[in-house]
Amino acid sequence: MTTAKGLFTAGDGVGCSGHKFSSGSHAEGRIVAKSMLQYLRDEGSKVTGFKETDQELVDFTYLPVRNYLDSCDYTTAEDINPNYCKPAGMAMRLMKMTNEYGAGTGTFYMTNGKSLEVLMDLFEMFKEDLEKIAAGDLHELMRAWEINHRLYTVQAHTRHIQYREESRYPGFYYRGDFMGQNDDEWFCFTNSSYNKETNEWTLKKEPYHKIISD
Numbered sequence: 001m002t003t004a005k006g007l008f009t010a011g012d013g014v015g016c017s018g019h020k021f022s023s024g025s026h027a028e029g030r031i032v033a034k035s036m037l038q039y040l041r042d043e044g045s046k047v048t049g050f051k052e053t054d055q056e057l058v059d060f061t062y063l064p065v066r067n068y069l070d071s072c073d074y075t076t077a078e079d080i081n082p083n084y085c086k087p088a089g090m091a092m093r094l095m096k097m098t099n100e101y102g103a104g105t106g107t108f109y110m111t112n113g114k115s116l117e118v119l120m121d122l123f124e125m126f127k128e129d130l131e132k133i134a135a136g137d138l139h140e141l142m143r144a145w146e147i148n149h150r151l152y153t154v155q156a157h158t159r160h161i162q163y164r165e166e167s168r169y170p171g172f173y174y175r176g177d178f179m180g181q182n183d184d185e186w187f188c189f190t191n192s193s194y195n196k197e198t199n200e201w202t203l204k205k206e207p208y209h210k211i212i213s214d
Ligand SMILES: Cc1cc2nc3c(=O)[nH]c(=O)nc-3n(C[C@H](O)[C@H](O)[C@H](O)COP(=O)(O)OP(=O)(O)OC[C@H]3O[C@@H](n4cnc5c(N)ncnc54)[C@H](O)[C@@H]3O)c2cc1C
Pocket: 010, 011, 012, 013, 020, 021, 022, 023, 025, 142, 145, 146, 149
């Protein structure tokens, strides 16, 4: 279970590590499944569910299918349509944005405060267009939601880079406006939270405690 009560994760979903592996992810998956069952057994009565009705959740989940069915006959090539965007195109767009502005290979892992500001604006535009994502089959529906959730992950990640004002290398990222490693600032955790109602992120630093001394 994560620090958010009732929220479970495993494998790459856990974060806090750039290098996860398939065997470990599989083992964590088994552990988390057992923990979820334990939690439901012990505290299931406290699980309140969603504030939306079942029908509202169904409509929300299947919106990409609705977008597709409403407009797919408008053009002869179903993936070129002025009324919707397909998941493959949106995935490419998200990768291009972060590659160029968020310290990707396009800039040899280099970014800076201005590029990150541009990236945050691009995210907002992307979010608006996500309402028009269209799924022609169940696989695309899965992809549509995957990209939706990926946006939040990428946003959190790049906001941490924006907040920390540091370079970290080799292999992580360079802030062109804050070059040089600064261990005094680096050894701490950055915690972020997102407010769904106001669409605002807040970040703070938390101390890092060394469990094994040098
Ligand atoms: C390029 C690369 C090379 C790697 N090489 C190795 C290696 O050699 N050896 C090794 O051990 N590990 C390797 N790894 C790491 C390993 O692949 C991952 O750590 C592992 O696959 C993570 O498993 P997971 O189940 O946590 O996540 P994933 O395998 O990413 O599974 C998450 C699944 O959730 C689905 N999903 C996402 N959102 C939704 C949604 N809303 N609804 C429904 N489904 C959704 C996704 O489509 C995906 O199938 C590599 C990783 C990468 C990227």
